[in-house]
Amino acid sequence: MALSGLEIFKKLPKTNCKECGFPTCLAFAMQLAAGKVELEKCPHISEEAKEALSEASQPPILKVEIGSGEDAFTIGEENVLFRHERTFINPNGFAVTVKDDMAAQDIEKTIKEVEGLEYERVGQTLKIEAVCIKGTSGDSQKFKQAVDTVAENTKKPLILVTEDISVLEELASKLKDKKPLLHAADSENVDKFIEIAKATGCPVAVRGKDFEDISKVTEKMRAQGIKNLVIDIGQRDLKEDFFNQIALRSAAIKKKNRLFGYPTIVFADEMAKDPLRETLAASIFVAKYASIITLSTTSPQNIFPLMVFRQNIYTDPRQPMQAEEKIYAIGNPDESSPVLITTNFSLTYFIISGEIENSKVPCWLLVMNVEGQSVLTAWAAGKFIPELIAQYIKKSGIEEKTGNRELIIPGYVAQLQGELEDELEGKWKVIVGPREAGEVPKFLKEHASA
C-alpha cells in the first residue's frame, strides 16, 4: 500500500530548501503522495530514505513497456480518472489479432494490412502498436508457426495468447529480445510465470475471473519483484468490462491499491458480432481506461476513426494541439482567391478550414503560430497583434504565391484593421471577416461575387 503524505514527510530532510520547486518539504511530500512529482526532485534525500520512498513515488498505475527497440510502446503511468483533472498520459495501444488456425498467407496478408494502417494527423503518426497471436487451434505446432510467420513479417511488438504454458515458455526465451507480452498468468500457474518472467524479462498479462483472483497473482508477482504486468480481468462483455475497467482505475488511483496499479488489456475483438460494433466497443474503452485494446478488423474505415478518437482523448488539455504554421491552399486557389488569416489553435484551424471547404470558394488560409491560442486569447496575450501579424505576412511567402493584396481578418479582431494596414505599409487592404466560422461560407460567396 502506498504511503501517505505525512509518512513521506517523516523521511524527507525537513530543511525546506525549496530546491525541489515547492515551498516546503511537506508540500513536496503531498505532491509525491499524489504521484504528481518525482522523488528525484529532492537533491538532499538520503539513500536509505530513497529506497523506502521509491515505491511511494511511483505513479499509481505502473509504467510498462511492451516490445523492444523503436517499435516498443509504453502504457500505464496514469494518475487521473478524468482527463480535465490533468491529462491522460500514455495512449492505449491497438493490437490486431491473428489466430493460429489461419493459413500462413492469410496471416501475412493481415500483417501487411496492419503495416499499411498509418496516418499523419496534426503532426502525429497514428498506427497499430502490436499484433496479438491467439492459440485458438489448440495445436502448439500451429501456434509456434503462426508466431514465426508474424515475427518474420513485422517488427511490431507481439502479444502471445495461449493456454499452453510450455509453448509460451519456449517462445518467451526464443523471442526474449523482442519482449512480447505473455498471456496469461493466473492463480494456478503463477509460479511458473514468475520463473519465465525472471528468465526472460518479458511483460506478463495477469488473468483472473474477479478482483480477488487478480490480486492473488499480482501480490505474488510483486513479492518477487516482477513489475511488468498487464491486467486482464475481461469477461468479454461490454457492460461487465466497462465496470471492471472503471473499478480497476478507481482502486489504483483513489485507493492507491498497488495490487491493481497496472495497465490493462481489453479484448474488443471478442465482444462484438461485427466490425462496426467492435469499433464502437473499442472506442468506449479508449475513453474508459484500457491500456491495450485488441481488434479483429484491419479495415481502414474502422481503424482510422478509432485512431483519431484515441488522439483526441489523449490530447493534453493543458497544451492545446497546434496546427502547423503555414499557408494552407484550400481547393486549388489562384491569383484572385481570397486570403484569410487565423491563429494556430487546432480547433480554430479545423473549423475555419472546414467551413472554407464547405463554401467551395478556393482560398489561401494563413495559419499563424501563436502557441496554439484562439484568436481572442492570442490577441489579449499580445501574440496576434498588428506588428506581429505584419511580420508573419512578410515572411510567410504569401506575397509570392498570389498578387491578391486583400487580407481577411477574423471579425473578433476588427479593431486591428487600421493599424495592420499601417504595419503592412499600405501594401495590403485589410478586410474584416465574420466573427463566427459558420458565417464564413456566406461571407466568401458574397465576397467572391462582389
Added chain:
Amino acid sequence: MSFQAPKNEYTGQIAKVTLGRDGSQLAVGGDKALPFYTFEGEIPYRPVVAMEVYDSKPGNWPQTVSGYFSDVWDDPVKWAQKCVGQYSADAICLQLKSINPDAGDMGPQDAGELVKKVRESVEVPVIVYGDGPLEKIAEVMKKVAEINQNTNLLIGWVEEDNYKTIAAACMGYDNNVISLNPLDVNIAKQLNILLTQLGLSSDRIVMDPSTTALGYGIEYCYSSMERLKIAALLQDDKMTQMPMICNIAPEVWKVKEVKESQEDYPQWGDQEERGINWETISVMCTLLSGANIVVMRHPRAVEIIKETIEKLL
C-alpha cells in the same frame, strides 16, 4: 479481504425533463450517477436517440446517407414517420433551416404549423432547432411555442444575448427550452441562472454544449460535458443539473473524413462504414460524458447506438 470498488459519493441528481405529451411522452434525466455508472447509482431513463428531419431538401449531404431519405425529403411528415416507423427513432429533431432569411425566410406562422403537422404525425416527442440570426429564431420560436402549446416541445435555442422571448413563450405555453453554451461550463451556468431567474422552472431546461465532431476538437466537448456532469452529481451544483442534448449529426456529416470518397482517399476505406463509425464514435463520446439526448442521422448508426446503450445500462 474482499475487494470493494471505490465508489463516488453522489450528492446531486440530474433534473428530470418531460418531452412530448400523452402517447408520445418520454422522460430524460433523473440520473443519480455518472453516465452508464449503474453500479454506483440509479439511471432511471435511457438516453434518447432522436433522428433529424429537415423542413426542406438538404443540400450537401454525402450520398452514403442521403440515399436513405431521398424518397421522403420533400415531405417532413413522411420523413418523420419513416424515422420512427422504419428506424425506431425515440424522438424527432426538426431542423428548421428554412426560417433562415438566407434559406427561404419561412415565417413564424408557417413554421409553427409545420411543427404541429410533424408532431401530430408521429407518436414520439419533437425537438425543434432553428437556424440563422437569433432575432429571427426568437420571433419564429415564440410562435412555434404558441401554436404547439402545452405539448412539452423542446425548443432550440436560447443564448445569453437572446433568451427572454423564447423562454417567456415556453413558460407561457408549457414547452421546454434548449440553453446553448459554447463549450463553456461558466457560460452554461450563467445562462441557466438567467433562465431560472426569469421564472422558468429548471425541469424545463435542456443544455446544449455545442458539440463538435470526432477529430474536430471533440475532446473539448468530452471534458466540458464531463465537468458539468461532475459538478451536477458530485458537487450538487443546481445550475448544472439540467439534462444535455447534443445536436451532433450536422457536425459529423459535414466533415471531410465523412464526405470524401474511397476513390479519392483509399487509405480511409469504405466511405459509408467510415461515416457510420464517425457518427457512432462521436455520439458515444458525448453519451459517455453526459448527453441525455443525441441527434443522429444514419439509420445503421442509430441502430448500433441504441443497441449499445441498451447493453451498457
